[in-house]
Amino acid sequence: MMGATTTTTMAKATVATADEALVLVEQRGSQLWVTLNRADKANAMTVSMVERVTAALAEAARNPEVKAVLLTGAGEKIFCAGVDVREQPADGDMARQRERRSIALAALQDAVMDTPKPVIVVLNGAAIGGGAMIALLADACVAAETASLSLSEIDIGIATFSGASILEVIGSRALALDLVQSGRRMPAHEAASRGLVRTVAARAELDAAAAKIAEELGAKKQATFADNKRWINRALKSALAQARAEHARHREQAARH
Numbered sequence: 001m002m003g004a005t006t007t008t009t010m011a012k013a014t015v016a017t018a019d020e021a022l023v024l025v026e027q028r029g030s031q032l033w034v035t036l037n038r039a040d041k042a043n044a045m046t047v048s049m050v051e052r053v054t055a056a057l058a059e060a061a062r063n064p065e066v067k068a069v070l071l072t073g074a075g076e077k078i079f080c081a082g083v084d085v086r087e088q089p090a091d092g093d094m095a096r097q098r099e100r101r102s103i104a105l106a107a108l109q110d111a112v113m114d115t116p117k118p119v120i121v122v123l124n125g126a127a128i129g130g131g132a133m134i135a136l137l138a139d140a141c142v143a144a145e146t147a148s149l150s151l152s153e154i155d156i157g158i159a160t161f162s163g164a165s166i167l168e169v170i171g172s173r174a175l176a177l178d179l180v181q182s183g184r185r186m187p188a189h190e191a192a193s194r195g196l197v198r199t200v201a202a203r204a205e206l207d208a209a210a211a212k213i214a215e216e217l218g219a220k221k222q223a224t225f226a227d228n229k230r231w232i233n234r235a236l237k238s239a240l241a242q243a244r245a246e247h248a249r250h251r252e253q254a255a256r257h
Contacts, residue, residue, distance in 0.1 A: 023052040024074075030067040031214050032060045039075030044084040045130070047097075050104040057111040057119065067218030069115065070210055071134070072122035076203065079123045079147065080131025085156075095255045102251070105130055106244055109162070112137045113233045116226030118217035122210040123147035124203070126185065129163070136166050136196060137236065139217060139229065142210040143188040144203045149196060152183035159250065161243035169236050171196070 024035040034056045036043040045053070053071065060066040073079040083105055089097040112119050112134060121127075121135040123143035132149045135141045151163040160180055167176035171194065179186060191197040201209040217225070 019046075019048045019052055022046070022049050023056070025052075025056050027066065028211075030065060030218060031211060032056065032063075032066045032069045034069065034071045036071075036073040036080050039073070039078070041084065042078045042081035042128075043073040043075070043131070044081040046084050046087050047100050047104045050083065050101075050108050054104070054108045054111045057108075057115045060117060061115050066117065067222075068118040068120060068214035070120045070122050070214055071138070072207075072210075073124050073131075076125060076146075078125040078131075079121075079127045080134070081126075082129030082131050082133075095251070098251055098254075102244070102247055106240075109133065109137055109240065110237075113229070113237060116222060116229070118214060118220075118225065120210055120214050120217070122206060123149075123188065123197070124206065126150065129153055129160070133163055133166055136170060140198045140213050141191075141196065142199045142201065142206065142213060143191065143197045144206045145188055145200055146203065147188040147197075147200075148185040149179070149188075149191050150183065150185040151179050152185075154181065155183040161246045162240055165239035165243040166236065169239050 022036070022038050024033075024037050026033045026035070034053055036045065036049065036053075038044065038049070057069060060069045083101050085101075087097065087101075089100070118139045120140045120142060121138040123135060123141060125144065125146065126148045127135045128150050129152065132151055135149060151160050151167070153160040153163065164176045164180045167179060175194065178184075186194075186196070188197055188200045192200050199209055199213065
């Protein structure tokens with residue numbers, strides 16, 4: 001019995017170590033850098049990765065030494081390809097896995113909007129699907145010249161009510177029609193011209209450009225920044241609540257068939 005317990009404990013520790021390796025958390029001065037470290041899988045996030053990023057944001061909110069959070073991806077091509085829809089659950093229940101994935105992503109989206117400190121997304125490459133949503137919800141988005149944004153779920157037969165809602169609120173119906181219904185990639189410079197990206201920088205200068213913006217925003221009075229952020233995001237939160245209800249309805253329909 002003791003041997004079985006020891007084996008289980010060791011297995012859990014191994015999983016925890018692996019999860020930590022996939023999401024790197026590093027404090028650089030007053031800034032907390034969170035890196036999605038799964039470049040061989042397009043930095044697509046497993047459920048545990050999503051939860052780890054959410055936990056890092058929560059810890060940053062509590063830590064008085066952290067003034068801003070920066071989220072980026074490993075590698076040169078892709079910031080994040082969204083959630084890993086191919087992840088196989090340990091219990092084999094794919095319907096439950098879809099629900100877990102949706103709940104975890106919603107919690108991360110809320111954390112980005114609710115964290116009282118600046119959250120800056122640093123696009124080292126393409127932001128796709130859920131990755132693009134996180135970038136669009138951030139307080140600022142800084143992109144490499146080769147980066148892009150896309151909500152390409154339509155190309156794999158998945159509706160994106162959340163993505164459409166985000167684009168409608170921060171942009172317009174026309175913007176949502178453009179990106180959601182075509183699935184196309186919007187290059188960084190175009191995204192900047194449409195107000196979706198704050199700054200475009202050469203890849204070698206990307207981290208420095210992002211750190212500068214983080215320093216500027218982090219220097220603001222935190223309580224006032226948080227109040228403004230809450231008020232600015234109120235329409236987004238309302239729209240996302242409706243979108244999540246529609247996603248839940250679709251999951252229930254799929255489970256019945």
